[in-house]
Amino acid sequence: MAPLTGTEQHRWWKEAVIYQIYPSTFKDTNGDGWGDVKGITSKLDYLKELGIDIVWVSPIYKSPQADMGYDIADYKVIDPIYGSLEDVDDLITELKKRDMKLMMDLVVNHTSEMHPWFLSSRSSKSSSKRSWYIWKTPRRSSTGEPLPPNNWAQILGEANSAWTYDAATDEYYLSLFTPNQPDLNWENPDVRAAVYDVMNFWLARGACGYRMDVINMISKDQRFPDAAEVLGPGHDYHPGGAYFVNGPRMHEFLQEMHREVLSKYDAITVGEMPGVSDIDEVLRSVGSTAGELNMIFIFDIVDIDNEPGKVRFTLHPWDVHDLRRIVRKWQRAMIDRDGWNSVFVENHDNPRSVSRYCNDSDRWRVKGAKLLALMQTTLAGTLFVYQGEELGMRNVPTSWDIETEYKDIEAVNFWAKSKRLYGGGKDPAKMALAREILEKKARDHSRTPMQWTAGPNAGFCAEGVVPWMRVNDDWRAVNAEAQLAERGDGDEMSVWRFWQRGLDSRKQHKDVFVYGDFQTVGDDRDEVFAYLRTGDQGGRWLVVLNFSGAVVGWDVPRGMEVEKWVAGSLDNGEVEKKGEERIELREWEGILGRCKD
Numbered sequence: 001m002a003p004l005t006g007t008e009q010h011r012w013w014k015e016a017v018i019y020q021i022y023p024s025t026f027k028d029t030n031g032d033g034w035g036d037v038k039g040i041t042s043k044l045d046y047l048k049e050l051g052i053d054i055v056w057v058s059p060i061y062k063s064p065q066a067d068m069g070y071d072i073a074d075y076k077v078i079d080p081i082y083g084s085l086e087d088v089d090d091l092i093t094e095l096k097k098r099d100m101k102l103m104m105d106l107v108v109n110h111t112s113e114m115h116p117w118f119l120s121s122r123s124s125k126s127s128s129k130r131s132w133y134i135w136k137t138p139r140r141s142s143t144g145e146p147l148p149p150n151n152w153a154q155i156l157g158e159a160n161s162a163w164t165y166d167a168a169t170d171e172y173y174l175s176l177f178t179p180n181q182p183d184l185n186w187e188n189p190d191v192r193a194a195v196y197d198v199m200n201f202w203l204a205r206g207a208c209g210y211r212m213d214v215i216n217m218i219s220k221d222q223r224f225p226d227a228a229e230v231l232g233p234g235h236d237y238h239p240g241g242a243y244f245v246n247g248p249r250m251h252e253f254l255q256e257m258h259r260e261v262l263s264k265y266d267a268i269t270v271g272e273m274p275g276v277s278d279i280d281e282v283l284r285s286v287g288s289t290a291g292e293l294n295m296i297f298i299f300d301i302v303d304i305d306n307e308p309g310k311v312r313f314t315l316h317p318w319d320v321h322d323l324r325r326i327v328r329k330w331q332r333a334m335i336d337r338d339g340w341n342s343v344f345v346e347n348h349d350n351p352r353s354v355s356r357y358c359n360d361s362d363r364w365r366v367k368g369a370k371l372l373a374l375m376q377t378t379l380a381g382t383l384f385v386y387q388g389e390e391l392g393m394r395n396v397p398t399s400w401d402i403e404t405e406y407k408d409i410e411a412v413n414f415w416a417k418s419k420r421l422y423g424g425g426k427d428p429a430k431m432a433l434a435r436e437i438l439e440k441k442a443r444d445h446s447r448t449p450m451q452w453t454a455g456p457n458a459g460f461c462a463e464g465v466v467p468w469m470r471v472n473d474d475w476r477a478v479n480a481e482a483q484l485a486e487r488g489d490g491d492e493m494s495v496w497r498f499w500q501r502g503l504d505s506r507k508q509h510k511d512v513f514v515y516g517d518f519q520t521v522g523d524d525r526d527e528v529f530a531y532l533r534t535g536d537q538g539g540r541w542l543v544v545l546n547f548s549g550a551v552v553g554w555d556v557p558r559g560m561e562v563e564k565w566v567a568g569s570l571d572n573g574e575v576e577k578k579g580e581e582r583i584e585l586r587e588w589e590g591i592l593g594r595c596k597d
Helices: 037-042 044-050 085-097 116-123 189-205 250-260 279-286 320-337 353-357 365-377 409-422 428-441 480-485 495-508
Strands: 017-021 054-057 074-078 101-106 157-161 163-166 171-174 209-212 268-272 295-297 382-386 517-520 529-535 539-545 552-555 562-568 582-585 590-595
Touching: 017 495, 037 044, 037 085, 044 495, 074 085, 074 189, 085 101, 085 189, 101 189, 157 409, 189 209, 189 250, 250 279, 279 295, 279 320, 320 517, 320 529, 353 365, 353 428, 365 382, 365 495, 365 539, 365 590, 382 495, 409 428, 480 495, 495 562
Parallel strands: 017 054, 017 382, 054 101, 101 209, 209 268, 268 295
Antiparallel strands: 163 171, 517 529, 529 539, 539 590, 552 582, 562 590
16 A cells, blocks of 8 residues: 555644534524524534534624625624624633634635725725725726726626726726625735734634635736636626636735744634646645645535536536546545645535435435435545535525525526526526526525424524524424434434434544545446545545435455445445445445455
8 A cells, every 4th residue: 555645744623523604594592583603602512412623603703794794894893693702702612611613714805895994995095005905997988987997707796897996086996706895905015914913813812723715816916907708798797717816926925824823823724715626736735834724625526517617607417427536636636745635515605415416305315415424524634514414404495486585695696697688588598597507506505594493493593583594494304403313223314313423433533534545446437436545554444425316236346355334324324235246336325344454
């Protein structure tokens, strides 16, 4: 066996299991229909029992909530809708009592338009904060009307410009995501110093580190050229990522951040870096000697159903061969070149994983959710679980009305654009496709209230309270209370119990599943995804996954004789397979076996 690169560098954050909380829909305790910090604190025992080490909370800072808290008006103040700084202090205290930690969400590519920094910046061209943001003079139409400085499209609404006009000063400011989220000018050292001050504030208060929102967009090409017109005719604006994704000074800025702040703490860092899939470029950030970040979120697995080179709201067929290729690429890259992976298939910006990768019908939902759990708990890297994923929560029904039930700004903008271009009978086929895209990929699917019980409002908020977002219709059947009551000794182990067992196994065998070697097994043409995990001391473990709704036969390769199949995603988790050379996998079945030495 090849040397296991990096296993001598065991670190606490590599072994940790991180649970992402979307606070507005996690747990409401004050009766306003909106989740809060005290709601998080009230569920720490639940998370501890599951096997969680770190709680990552999406933004809870003061915000107008134009983009659900990712538009921050004050980095050192908690929005009253979530609670107070004292509530966060109590949360950190209670986490420490359980040997758990808090990870904050760092959003510093942009602020809210209501942040005092921006209010000062837009007040006058002579403001001391003017250069804290990116301002440009307009182009002009033939009649003298102001036009955006270039043709970059808004990320959360590609029909719109990424630039917002300010009539008072007759200039445009860059707002890549929405007009409510002006981009900070990282070229200005005063901006970087202010960001580092914020980081020190929360680390000193007891946070263990940061998830860094779109951190690879902080450096822009200072020429600000037009983007290639990839969206074709009929579009005024086009994706400009070539000029701000992993921009020219990004690595310089991240190294400075590490030097000035992160090197002084034993902190965990994970960077959200969409649009980057080059191994060399990723390792410049997450290699063990890079001096930048511990790991990043690599988007290949959640972009698997995007049209190549197109925006997120597209549909593209995929199969198990694509999944195998993506997982193998990044597992091997980090092992061979001493980097580190994050392991995830679900978060607040993506639909529910069981709906996306499996079959979320009543017949197959549980089996598919456990198949995904088996895969994730046996891959190398730091594991992230999103709220409700441990229950197998699924997308909202297609019967929901998009115009009244979908709340996310990205979905709202996409639907408005689609109606403008294709509605009113202009192109029914494209309108139907737009609906299908939202029904499969809208961010709203992962943002419905957490389903705690079969009672009113799924236990998210009290009876008689109207939650800010509708509870998924299946809460009476899919909820935490019911799944915890299933001890795993009946006919069917619940998704929650299966996750709990998988996380416990991962920790018991961290030499294998966290730090061990990874090799795909079998032929690339196989209709199953199989791989071997090998530890220095923990032996060899074979994982075989059937990502299909068909019964599939699979030949166990020679030299991989399985001593015992120890876990399976069907029924109560026990595995009974006849024969050693060829096994039969049922629909959406995954199995884990320990190989003979």
